Amino acid sequence: MSEIESRGYVRPEVLVSTEWVASHLNDPGIRIIESNEDPLLYATGHVPGAVEVDWTRDLNDPVRRDYLGRDGFEALMRRIGVTKDTTVVFYGDRNNWWATYAFWVFQLFGHDKAKIMDGGRIKWANEGRPLDKQTPSYPASDYKAAERDDKRIRAFRDQVLQHLEAKKPLVDVRSPDEYSGKKLHMPEYPNEGALRGGHIPGAASVPWAKAVNPDDGTFKSAEELRALYEGDAKIKPGDDVIVYCRIGERSSHTWFVLTHLLGFDKVRNYDGSWTEWGNLVGVPIER
């Protein structure tokens, strides 16, 4: 049994170790994808053979605040040489925030042959594993994408309003100061891009970082995660849960934990998150 399997996850196969990735660098059935917050990082060196999928540039509509559509996703997959049978393995900086966000976007299009490299970029680098500056090129594939499905794992503003009115569980994964609405002391700085601070009424506060081991960014064991979410936040695997943060990046990390590591049936990421809710006229806010 691998170390990841020993952690007791419901779907341990969705998480792979750096060692696993290292042994699959030349596997034609695998496409390794780096997704970072820092736009300069990939070029400084990446897992050999990894392509870059930039969340802003590659996954977002350039005009509307929305994700790319079927045609855009299809073009992306063809460009990086991914077929329906390719398993994509995501990793990145910031404890895999953007890697899980890219993973989540890929799920909107149903590409479920997807994994996350535990510990992300920093674990790979700290283990002294090779970093390559060369940008690889793969033959274009003939990927045919499905239409984007926003119903299953994505929540929108009106659904969140109905959710809170029905007193269903919400998880706010931001820091305690963001959750409480504590203002920054110098008013001329952007306050998380929102006019109002606080949280969605009824949301439990479970900062995303509590799900990872601080020394290497790996995910905690199932037992530790259950204590956090089922114990502290009092949510159960059968619950209908909505998670959010500021723009959905940290909450995609929590979505990944709840859905794949703890086996929750219905978790949706509210990607509008606080940059939408905190600027929305008339919605309730709690502090």
Next chain:
Amino acid sequence: MALPDKLTDTLETLEMVPDRGERIQLLIDIAGRFEEVPPRLARRPFAKEHQVPACESEAYVFTEPRPDGTLDFHFAVENPQGISAKAMAVILGDALSGAPPQQVAEVSQDIVYQVFGRELSMGKSMGLMSMVGMVAAMAKKQAEAKSS
């Protein structure tokens, strides 16, 4: 008010590099020149009032007054992968240290887009813009102190 000359020069140099890959490499090279705030000015743990708000790379800004009333700007970036923050810090430090405080105070946070392009995630741009904002705010305080 016009931008400080050195900042104008830096932005023009970056704009002359239209190829995205070359610009990224240039910014990486700039980040490679990053030098942390000297210990005579600040040591860890750095004071929270110097921390750049909304910057996920945990960056800090410090100032050191020059005899002519201008400021030297120094930085710390705690995130070892904070390449963009380091690049921005080098650009700001080189271009704005020694510039008239009133000019620095009016530098727009939008220069972040002139440096990195428009394809920045909201979180990344907010952190970098916050860094510019903090430098401008510190310069504004200095300008007000000079005139009073």
